[in-house]
Amino acid sequence: MAIIQFQNVQRVFSQNGKDFVALKDIELEVKDREFVAIVGPSGCGKTTCMRMAAGLEHPTGGQVRVDGQVVTQPGPDRAVVFQAFALFPWKTVWDNIEFGLHSLGVDAAERKRRIEQIIALMGLGGYEQAYPHQLSGGMQQRVAIARAYVLDPKVLLMDEPFGALDAQTRVVMQEELVRLARKNPRTVLFITHAVEEAVYLADRIVVMSRRPGTVREIIDVKTIREAEDWDQHKRIEDVMDLPSFVHLRTHVWKLLREQQLGDEH
Numbered sequence: 008m009a010i011i012q013f014q015n016v017q018r019v020f021s022q023n024g025k026d027f028v029a030l031k032d033i034e035l036e037v038k039d040r041e042f043v044a045i046v047g048p049s050g051c052g053k054t055t056c057m058r059m060a061a062g063l064e065h066p067t068g069g070q071v072r073v074d075g076q077v078v079t080q081p082g083p084d085r086a087v088v089f090q091a092f093a094l095f096p097w098k099t100v101w102d103n104i105e106f107g108l109h110s111l112g113v114d115a116a117e118r119k120r121r122i123e124q125i126i127a128l129m130g131l132g133g134y135e136q137a138y139p140h141q142l143s144g145g146m147q148q149r150v151a152i153a154r155a156y157v158l159d160p161k162v163l164l165m166d167e168p169f170g171a172l173d174a175q176t177r178v179v180m181q182e183e184l185v186r187l188a189r190k191n192p193r194t195v196l197f198i199t200h201a202v203e204e205a206v207y208l209a210d211r212i213v214v215m216s217r218r219p220g221t222v223r224e225i226i227d228v229k230t231i232r233e234a235e236d237w238d239q240h241k242r243i244e245d246v247m248d249l250p251s252f253v254h255l256r257t258h259v260w261k262l263l264r265e266q267q268l269g270d271e272h
């Protein structure tokens with residue numbers, strides 16, 4: 008069953024009094040508990056797609072549906088994780104994670120149970136009473152992801168959530184997210200410009216064309232990942248060495264390079 012649907016989505020923006028087509032004919036379905044990554048050249052409209060799914064931006068043609076309903080505004084069925092961590096600086100780790108649960112009206116015992124579970128899963132034990140400024144960037148982003156996951160939303164929308172992290176922290180976070188996503192599958196739309204990250208994390212990869220952004224190709228990773236049993240490897244570098252991984256990565260790279268080179272090609 009499709010949880011997120013982009014149906015013939017178009018987005019026109021105005022720049023300096025002139026209209027331009029940022030996105031055209033976007034057709035995409037994300038199934039229940041599927042992890043879909045979108046990659047594409049800078050400016051191709053990835054963030055706009057995510058903002059439309061979040062209800063923060065609206066298509067000028069077609070529609071975006073979540074669970075069958077046309078998206079018109081933000082809602083508790085969709086949690087968003089941005090590149091900038093966007094934690095409340097005056098709240099502790101625990102209170103940051105608890106915040107959304109309050110708004111959902113989850114009772115105190117259930118809040119405690121869920122927060123303890125996600126804190127353990129995300130390796131945040133011992134930091135419950137710390138404030139964001141006392142944490143590294145990687146730890147802050149763990150809190151941001153924990154805060155989204157704990158709501159158990161129908162849909163998780165992540166826009167380059169690891170983009171601001173240093174390379175080592177990024178690898179650890181990718182491994183954590185894979186563990187979390189396989190143990191606790193959710194419907195995820197994940198935007199990245201990092202090809203390896205997409206191949207490592209996603210069940211399917213959507214490669215977008217350069218502006219006006221449209222779907223260039225959709226690549227099934229999950230079938231290969233399961234056939235080759237990537238998840239038996241705990242470390243990302245071991246997965247990245249597998250011939251099946253290298254093959255997929257090269258394929259996505261080629262598609263992206265075609266888009267980046269465009270007319271010069």
Ligand SMILES: Nc1ncnc2c1ncn2[C@@H]1O[C@H](COP(=O)(O)OP(=O)(O)O)[C@@H](O)[C@H]1O
Nearest residue numbers: 020021022029048049050051052053054055056
């Ligand atoms: N609110 C806006 N007004 C005008 N142009 C916009 C607006 N938002 C995005 N754009 C333009 O739309 C295109 C796609 O932007 P974006 O979705 O941020 O791309 P990406 O995330 O793939 O880099 C870019 O050319 C950007 O400048």
Ligand SMILES: [Mg+2]
Nearest residue numbers: 053054055166
């Ligand atoms: Mg973007």
